[in-house]
Amino acid sequence: ASRRLAPPPPRPATRHGARGTQASTGSSSVPVKPEGATPTIVAALLCDVLEHTRITPRDLAADFGDEVAMLVGRVVDLERVQATSGRVQQVEPVRKMMIAVAGDYRALLIRLADRLHTMRTIHHLPRIRQPRVAREALEIYAPLAHRLGMQSLKWQLEDLAFATMH
Secondary structure, three states: OOOOOOOOOOOOOEEEEOOEEEEEOOOOEEEEOOOOOOHHHHHHHOOOHHHHOOOOHHHHHHHHOHHHHHHHHHHHHHHHHHHHOOOOOOHHHHHHHHHHHHOOHHHHHHHHHHHHHHHHOHHHOOOOOHHHHHHHHHHHHHHHHHHOOOHHHHHHHHHHHHHHHO
16 A cells, blocks of 8 residues: 655745845744855855845844855955956956955855856846956966866866856
């Protein structure tokens, strides 16, 4: 005789946003901490929040902890280093500055993953920005990935950049 398993009970509805995940339990919402998620993964998911929303570093620290807020802040600092370097003429100093500013290799990993995502979705950017973004991937991020021993990431960035530029 075979046993029939009962279907699992319905899960509460969830809503995801910059302030965390909310689980609806009927009449109220309860914040849910991402169980088992490392601060690096949480920071990677939130890396654009400070620039594109009104969320502050203090809000991030309150909702996700000091470590996540610190990592997100370092990723934002890396973006500022790149932005203030202007045209990519002095590539090696920019890479060295990024390594120094990061202070934590996880911020570099998040930035590299973010750039890989940007390169994979570059067709959504305005065409006028695409060559600049591809050149940055080729001249800054691919060599940085190589320096960190991430050959597969380097090759993906190079392939995507060359496809965009040519």
